[in-house]
Amino acid sequence: MVFYYKQGELPKKRHTVFTKDGKLVREEVFGINGFSGRYSLLYHLNPPTRIVRLEEWKDNSIQEWKSSGYRHHKLSTSKLRESNDAFLDRITLLFNEDTFISYVKTSEGESKVFYRNADFDEIYYVHEGEILFKSLFGEINVSQGDYLVVPRGSTYTFVFKKYSELLVVEGKQVELPKNYRNEYGQLVEGSFYYNRDIRLPTLRTYDEKGNYRLVIKTSNGFQFVELDTHPFDVVGWDGYLYPFALSVYDLEPITGKLHQPPTMYTTFTASNFVVCTFVPRLFDYHPQAVPISYYHNNVDADEMIFYSSGQFMSRRGISKGDITLHRGGHIHGPQPGAVELSLNKRGTYNDEVAVMVETQKRLKVSLYAKEIDDPSYPLSWYNY
Numbered sequence: 001m002v003f004y005y006k007q008g009e010l011p012k013k014r015h016t017v018f019t020k021d022g023k024l025v026r027e028e029v030f031g032i033n034g035f036s037g038r039y040s041l042l043y044h045l046n047p048p049t050r051i052v053r054l055e056e057w058k059d060n061s062i063q064e065w066k067s068s069g070y071r072h073h074k075l076s077t078s079k080l081r082e083s084n085d086a087f088l089d090r091i092t093l094l095f096n097e098d099t100f101i102s103y104v105k106t107s108e109g110e111s112k113v114f115y116r117n118a119d120f121d122e123i124y125y126v127h128e129g130e131i132l133f134k135s136l137f138g139e140i141n142v143s144q145g146d147y148l149v150v151p152r153g154s155t156y157t158f159v160f161k162k163y164s165e166l167l168v169v170e171g172k173q174v175e176l177p178k179n180y181r182n183e184y185g186q187l188v189e190g191s192f193y194y195n196r197d198i199r200l201p202t203l204r205t206y207d208e209k210g211n212y213r214l215v216i217k218t219s220n221g222f223q224f225v226e227l228d229t230h231p232f233d234v235v236g237w238d239g240y241l242y243p244f245a246l247s248v249y250d251l252e253p254i255t256g257k258l259h260q261p262p263t264m265y266t267t268f269t270a271s272n273f274v275v276c277t278f279v280p281r282l283f284d285y286h287p288q289a290v291p292i293s294y295y296h297n298n299v300d301a302d303e304m305i306f307y308s309s310g311q312f313m314s315r316r317g318i319s320k321g322d323i324t325l326h327r328g329g330h331i332h333g334p335q336p337g338a339v340e341l342s343l344n345k346r347g348t349y350n351d352e353v354a355v356m357v358e359t360q361k362r363l364k365v366s367l368y369a370k371e372i373d374d375p376s377y378p379l380s381w382y383n384y
């Protein structure tokens with residue numbers, strides 16, 4: 001959950017007549033999980049139900065790389081092509097029924113369409129770039145190291161101020177971890193970040209008429225519709241459901257005398273997966289500590305890591321922008337020589353930034369991933 005927030009003009013009471021310049025303002029209850037989940041009340045200049053034309057349906061079923069075997073993978077996003085659009089042409093690399101993990105490279109420019117993801121909340125991690133996120137809730141500037149969390153059903157678009165690269169994680173029930181929140185929703189002492197670190201949208205209202213294209217995404221395709229009023233016609237809203245940003249550089253890792261598990265770095269929880277962030281921190285400081293990860297075999301989980309910046313102590317042959325997928329049932333951990341190297345680093349500063357998605361169900365590898373896969377990676381603990 002995110003705390004109560006309001007922007008713009010609101011009527012004194014919900015569900016009552018609200019006029020602006022003599023015109024009736026239209027109220028929308030925007031909510032998830034029925035009428036007992038999180039929601040916001042939005043006040044539109046025009047009825048939000050107006051659609052001029054239902055345009056085409058475009059299939060977007062992701063093709064699985066069925067002969068990839070069951071093994072660890074290393075994917076190099078540096079080999080991916082640029083996307084034509086950050087929403088319509090994101091490249092899905094790993095997926096299952098709970099999540100789609102995709103990558104986008106895009107040049108400077110403004111999106112020509114408005115977006116709405118009907119099925120999944122979206123977590124964008126900005127690996128590189130500067131972006132103005134525009135939505136019916138308002139605008140947020142994001143740049144390198146920012147997460148942008150967009151609740152499913154939100155209408156939004158992007159202005160890319162420069163070349164940008166984004167990791168996109170789609171999932172249901174993306175929330176701030178429950179153990180960070182007290183019964184009032186405030187983030188408790190000792191949690192990974194504080195309410196103040198969460199950056200909220202600033203409302204900007206567009207009272208405009210014209211031709212606008214909106215695309216509604218489901219898990220297997222896109223429905224295009226045409227509108228004749230600007231979708232960001234909201235003059236005010238309040239509630240608990242809205243997009244927000246959080247910088248990985250505002251995260252507050254708790255470092256240990258001995259090695260801490262990834263759970264210490266949980267940033268968001270979601271339905272059947274968690275997102276953790278490895279951020280700059282001090283290495284473990286016990287005089288005999290092994291300051292990097294031990295070998296591990298989390299049988300019930302698949303683990304994707306995106307390596308964003310800094311020095312990745314436990315890995316060899318990993319570049320910025322690479323993705324690894326470590327499979328439950330196969331053992332993984334520090335690569336040869338990494339433990340020995342780490343022993344001189346006790347108590348020193350480590351500048352790595354990496355995003356981890358750990359899923360409870362197996363991830364499928366897409367045919368796009370096949371094109372950027374390093375088939376020698378499973379043997380990298382032997383051949384080095």
Ligand SMILES: [Fe+2]
Nearest residue numbers: 296303326332
């Ligand atoms: Fe791991």
